[in-house]
Amino acid sequence: MADSIYITPTDDTIVAPATTPGTSAIAVIRISGKETFNMVNTLFKAKDLTKQATHTIHFGTLREGNTILDEVLVSIFKAPNSFTKEDVIEISCHGSDFIVRKIIQALLKQGARLARPGEFTKRAFLNGRFDLTQAEAVADLIHSDSEASHIAAIHQMRGGISNEIKNLREKLIHFASMIELELDFGEEDVEFADRADLQKLITEIQKVLSSLIESFDVGNAIKNGVPTVIAGKPNAGKSTLLNVLLNEDKAIVSAIPGTTRDAIEDEVMIEGVRFRIIDTAGLRETTDTVEAIGVSRTRDKMKQASLIIYLFDAATTNPYDLEKELQEIAQLNIPFIVVANKSDQLLPSSAIYQWPESSQLIYISAANKLNIEELKSRMLKEVKAEKFVTGNTLITNIRHYESLRQTYQALQTVLTSINTGLSGDLLALDIRSALYHLGEITGEITTDDLLATIFSKFCIGK
Template sequence: MSFILQDKEDTIVALATPQGVGAIAVIRLSGPKAISIANEVFKGKNLELQPSHTVHFGTIKDGDRIIDEVLASLFKAPKSFTKEDVVEISTHGSSYIVNQVIKLLIRKGARPAKPGEFTQRAFLNGQFDLAQAEAVADLINADSEASHQAALNQMRGGFSGEITSLRERLIHFASMIELELDFTEEDVEFASREDLRELVEKLLRVVEQLISSFDLGNVIKNGVPTVIAGKPNAGKSTLLNALLNEEKAIVSEIAGTTRDFIEDEINIGGMIFRFIDTAGLRETTDTIEAMGVSRTQEKMKTASLILYLFDLGDTDMVEISRDINKLENLGVPFLKVANKMDKSNHLLINSLKEKHPDTIFISAGQKKNLDLLKDKILELVNLDKFKTGNTVVTNIRHYDALTQTRESLLDVLRGIDEEITNDFLAMDIRRALHFLGEITGEITTDDLLANIFSKFCIGK
């Protein structure tokens, strides 16, 4: 690894809890002088004489002036998050107190931490690999059960373990081929080409599975974009409001009230869905409404799920069948949702049940059958693989590296088929190893690390 930690002898300080007023705030120090700097301002027990993983009550004093009564938590290297000496000072949650304490610690020799510098130090000191470090940020930002579980699995090394296993098996063959290059004149074969083919094909299957899991991982991390589409006055805004339990969208009897899309997030079964209430699909001479309809059509093309909503009191089977045919041609998964079930005639309902038995009947205005709708929405999102504990790729950087790995492995197979020389075969294997190493940090650059850790909050 080429990256060398700059200012590694510095002791860094930052607020580890969110900005703002709260019951408590935690100020974190990490570095070779963390304990001695904290001990200069902490009045209680001598922290330098205390064992690791202990908590001590005392005061923070600037000369004779008491700033606050605090708890000082002590973590001695290497048994800390950063594998350095760490002191966490719990103060009262006043922003004035926090600023006073941090300024005092800086005067005593600490410097303000950069974004993600605590986690960066943990990575560089061998606490975990780069994929696990990135999972720390994902865990902090997790806003659903699914995203939390995915980040936790990655932070505990589930994803890294699979990548490391792939690299180790490939490294063995790479070393054998490199060895053969030293004995070219003796015509000695250390690595069987058929064994290499079998290994590469196995690795490709695993890499393909990881790549294919990204679609699921992406929606777990960012939410499922779900478009509510249908004619004006089908009840799209009413449905969005009912799902949100708030009056987010304007509801009116006037057709074309929603002229642009309205978006909000809903947690269903531990998964975040980004519901988008769109302008009604119809021909219109109104310029502004026409722009909204055009945007609706674009949103439908990029959605992961469409709720096709139609008014049972104002739609016939011919129109419904025509719309369903258009949606099937679009190629996006969709649910047929019949709204205003209380206003429909039995003939239409029976006809729908016969021709489209998967239709969901609801009343958005009266909030009837919304739980059934939520269950059907969840059924369309394939969480089975995720819930069984299998590795799911959620990071675009990992996805890109895996895609490059796949191409390199395919080059290895082509090289075996074409019986290319060992030196070219070794180059393709080394390229695959390079991209796998980029994921976990065995292969990295200063710019890559700076980009990754700059996205962290300062106190992490």
Template sequence: MKNPVSDTIVALSTAPGVGAIAVIRLSGDDAINLVNSVFHGKNLLSQQSHTAHFGTIRDGSKILDEVLATVFIAPHSFTKENVVEVSCHGSPFIVQQLIKLFLRRGARLAKAGEFTQRAFLNGKFDLAQAEAVADLINADTEAAHKAAMNQMRGGFSEQIKQLRQELIHFASMIELELDFGEEDVEFADRSDLKNLVDKLLSVIKILANSFDLGNVIKNGVPTVIAGKPNAGKSTLLNALLNEEKAIVSDVAGTTRDFIEDEINLEGVVFRFIDTAGLRDTEDKVEAIGVERTREKMKQASLIIYMFDLKNDNIVEVNREINMLENLGIPFIKVGNKVDEVQAELYEAMKKDDTTLFISAVNKENLELLKEKLVETVNLDNFKTGDTVVTNIRHYDNLIQTQNALQAVMEGLNSDVTGDFLAMDIRQALHYLGEITGEITTDDLLANIFSKFCIGK
């Protein structure tokens, strides 16, 4: 796919703000010539690709800054166009002056993600790999980095392309049959097609099922800390974060809205949400907080259910456990205040070997809780090189492909005519093609790349 756009774009590629250096990137047919017209040093037009050159950028006779200009000659650059990266001092004023100068010389400001979009349009990589660039930039854990690197290097794309290629072969045979409709010929062996669809459905199911893990790797685990007032939820949040994030008080109902923060445990980001205590209350503000707690619990990926070993009773605890079981969301039972237990409740809950007993205030057994959190996520299943779906768009396309292939299988079992089979096969090919960008629209591209930062 060739990009018809050849104008030169410019943007700051490093983070905005004061720093030691800043990098301004230009890409387009005229990028090297444009920078060369204001660069005083070597003639950039006669330099080899992937070389850096010291000099000054001047606006007329005025020196704006001493810089390093790194030249990348098409097609050997990120965008497969002529690219120059100007490394200047990291003063926002200098950056502004240089960009304004480049704009006056004929460049235009890049749109969000436009450098990566040009790389995709010029065939540097496919759409799934392009999206992985943003994931790599935003990766804040080792697992997220591994998943993004695998996708950016084409691991996921290769699987999708292979699936699509195998299906294309049969699609062409079915289409050929339609051309000879009056002669009642069969070019596509139906039993072979069944075997292929069976195989494709199996692979797609594995990929789609990996999204739950992929979503955890990419976005973290929303973890609600729930329980009755004064169970020690805020104390636990403070202990996990190792800071006084939430107000702690003996007065019941102190937390009226949710408090959120995150920590990284063994490569997994847990987004802890401390909530208002679960109880019936006449206080209108607290009642709103309790209702928000219930909503947050429904949206959570994991719940830490805390009960008070000193003041709660077994009937109330069992009732709340039953309520959590009905939610269908994984939860960890945590008995707090193990240093001042009430014997009846403690002895009853000790029979359940999945219950953890802690003292949030004394930070007792917190490491056991952290281990349990990581164990619940089960990140051990993710290894380097594994293909894990982390993108909701890819997941949706896989589900749509799965539905289309199931329709193909139903058609084969019902001996439907080739034209109906061809229609469902085309649908499956369409959705697989949307993942890698072999089939795309301007609206889809605009939506994807608008989420990138300006200089990428």
């Protein structure tokens, strides 16, 4: 962390429960710091833990005076071979909130301090266990609730993003050092950094950055779920489709138009990708005040969606009217799927077959669960899930996304500086700006405020 602005001592010993509160079979209490073994030894009566080998587990009792707190298993990890690279002990006790509280209180009396949210992971980062993107991936892994988000977090934790960023940064640092060297020989008019090579490098880096930036739409959807709006005219079968996708009767289904007055939302997992499905009020002109509010909210939800499923009644819809509706949706610049519902009622002479784009439609019957799997496959395709399955590096974090965008802009300024023949000192400033933003991502450049913001989102004990 040689470039880091963050300089905060971490020489005290911290303690926190590593498992969630509530009655359970066991609970785990984690302690980290230079006094860890001395503090636990005072309570643990079975043996001297300082004389035991690292990565071993020991059974015994914890006692405060003559009072037995609990029978426990003590796992020991000696520095630097631990998660935090400090001395760490994990106490596995019975899962009673009272017992956990008594053990922690006993350790606090020995001089330990209650850990802040994410402080164990923060220490691991500060001690060089991993970089900042990998530390953030720990939180993503804890909160992953789908196969896709789990794999994305694992990939990031194992250095997927870090390796890409570090490689780009090293190449830029090389050219920056050459330009800095030129400044030392300013009066001799020498050029150590070939401008054509630098221009080529920056263009290559921008290409990689563009790919990472563009991956954020997919990565963010995988991490947070894909907001998917089911829209269409009243009685198109939107609520029926919602119920079929969720495999439960979530929404009221009625033949009466305008039954759905407000958005109904739930989640469904499709091949490891989480979709947040939103059933909305039917799109139509109405004099009903409440229904009009629902229609307005539908249009708002559509603007906020990452995917729109536009559903229409294939048996009654006029292709001319459908085309006008789809033109309006296309103006939102949001991926959408056009679905012809009640296709089981179609005849070969049905009007929809005369529409030039009819072959692009997905024909389903929500009521009869016809072609629902085809719709699910199309949903995955529209969110580009195949990019993720191939193991490509994806940006899932808004902080990384913003830093990448700023890096790209800084490099664009470098290109402009080269083309206009600006002096080496100004060129060096532009490159430093790009290096700064890249360093923010992995933590080579960071601040107390940034780290406080990142690790405050972690749970206590991690």
